Amino acid sequence: MIIPTAPGRARVDSLMRGLCWTAVALALVPLFSLLYLVVSKGMHRLDMDFFIHLPRPVGIPGGGMANALAGTLTLVLIASLIGMPLGVGAGLYLSEFGDGRFAWSVRFCADVLTGVPSIVTGIFAYDIIVKPMHSFSALAGGFALGTMMIPIIARITEEVVRLVPANLREAALALGIPRWKSILFVVLRTAMGGVATGLFLGATRVASETAPLLFTSFNNQYWTKSLLQPTASMTVQIFTYAISPYEEWRDMAWTGALVLLIIVLLASMLSRLTLAKNKAGNF
């Protein structure tokens, strides 16, 4: 048996370390070039106008995406009204009553739904809302996004609620608290920090979707006065501008992309911070 010499082992060690660093560097290249491109191309049109003005026709300078920002906000709000209660409810069901065969299939469906291409969700919303109502609308777009949120939030809720120790559930029941009250007011409350993070992640995730909105909320060059009208959104507006033949519109698309990126980055950083805080304040 030959004992390998220390320099040999050290060489392998530094080689492996070098390989790891290379992989990291290569993985970061696309990320940073994306960030660089979006920032450098989007920066020069980023001004107050962008946030307070409507889009202007080609040839007229200025203009912004105020209506699209408001539209995205509206859509995410509608989506949240649908997705959050249903998602949290389903998640509670899975964590508290989820031992049977039915729960297993619910969980399986949720996992499948999370992976459904978002354009399919769009077609679904088109068929059951846009077609019967004969109009693109914020409602249809919000419905499509809400549908996408349900399984995401359900699975996150299930996981964080499962972390609540069984002895807290027992303690609540032993106080003569009915099961439903103990789930809502003790178990869910204990897991609230994690659940809130899940809600946040769900909302951020759908806020950056384009495909489900293309033929549900569609687009609008003006302010939307009703939830039943076509509504502008950041993502669809970026898409429309990006494929246009006009230089200035394509510039606006870059700025829109930058703003969307910043919003999503801030939101996910915020949610990760709250998650870290809640994990630290363990159960």
Add this chain to the structure above:
Amino acid sequence: MEPIVPKPAGPVRELKLQVRGLDAWFREKQALFGINLDVRAGEVTALIGPSGCGKSTLLRCLNRMHDTVPGARAKGEILYDGQQILSFGVDPVAVRRRIGMVFQKPTPFPTLTIFENVAIGMRLHGERDFLKIQRTVESSLRRAALWEEVKDVLQKPGSSLSGGQQQRLCIARALAIETDVLLLDEPCSALDPISTAKIEELLLELRSNYTIVIVTHNMQQAARVSSRTLFMLSGKVIEYGDTNQIFTAPAQKLTEDYITGRFG
């Protein structure tokens, strides 16, 4: 061996709990076999026996917590103030409101303040009168001998207290509802000796107003706090009697072997 129905000496107090022919199962596995037990009001009754002998199961049958385990069931009679509590018509939630329970590991609700930990039972039972809640929280904390230590930090989280304080908080929490029986499942096994002494002292004080049943692995503890002791083995009652008699002159050979540390 015939289960022994107690013929206690000393003052005969009112029977708070009467267990007759209680069998309990976890799915197919039977855990309790024909248990008979009389628990007298105003006394501390200790359940002792080696691990897995069924003493915790028996305790958990007394407030229907046994029902909450999937696949668990129980058959027989448990009378609380003469009323059968093991039948289908009886709401286990109502039973647990009268018969409180404290667990091995302190379980304060971590997101609630000390005050809210004690108040939550009342609140979730629909009590809205804040003054009444406040009064009950204070009196429960006093009865649990915790008031002096926490009266200035009522808004801190319950989990900020020490282990022994947390356990007394859990006792206060159980006292704050209409409880008059307190079941304790090895309440001191996670505590240091000083905290343990405080809890034992507390039990001796509480005994005049509450009926207490305690499961313990610690035989000195059983001897110190209880008036009566039940010794169990393999899901059966081996001997039940005055704590003094059990520890000084056990009638059964098995009891003597266990107490003297020959097994278990």
